Amino acid sequence: MNTTKAHNERMAKMTFASVYPHYLTKVEKKGRTREELHRVIMWLTGFDETKIQNLIKEKVTFETFFQRASLNPNAHLITGVICGYRVEDIENPLTQRVRYLDKLVDELAKGKKMEKILRGS
Template sequence: MKMRNGEGTTMGDMVAGMDEQAKLERVYAYPFGDIYNNYLAKVQRKGHSRDDLDDVLGWFTGLGPTELAAAADSDKTLREFFDGIDLNPNADLITGKVCGVRVEEVEDELMRKIRQMDLIVDEFARGKKISSIKRG
């Protein structure tokens, strides 16, 4: 049974929206260092090095290896990590799917950045050339 509040919005829709926002906030609160270490393990299993991972992430974020290591060693959340970073101007050229979601269609800006980062690391781990990953 749908119940409407005074604004004409169903309560179920409001709760679903809160649940979705709560899910996003949970992702945003995830430590960047944990993500970075997962990425590193993934690419090393595929025979790649930390330097190569840092090269790909550095292209995306504009951060050097020292800055990436410092962020990974800090307690920064994904939200804090991306706050204040100017992504590569060609980051908008990153297209494709991560977990069945087209990254270019993700409306939430922070989630789109996270998905883009996931996608380029996935591409790298699968053996795509770094020159192709670095769009433009």
């Protein structure tokens, strides 16, 4: 699926710190924990707890966030629709990675089992 250039630029410039509180609120409202959210982020990116906190403090953009990440080799197994986009069909790599994270957070909030969210890892 093709996203617009403006959409991709907006994704790149958005800061992880500005979105993180929304992720946390979303999962906690559904009875999940901060630790579970961090486990999902760590699985996708390879970041540890300290690195996640540092990236929030630095207010890095999603572009920088994913440049520094070591994307999980099983990330391509993340499929489905999030925000009206089928993640496996998004052509822009950065936008796809942001939507991978959105999809994982959504699955966590919907109560999926952690082993399913982490694609069997």
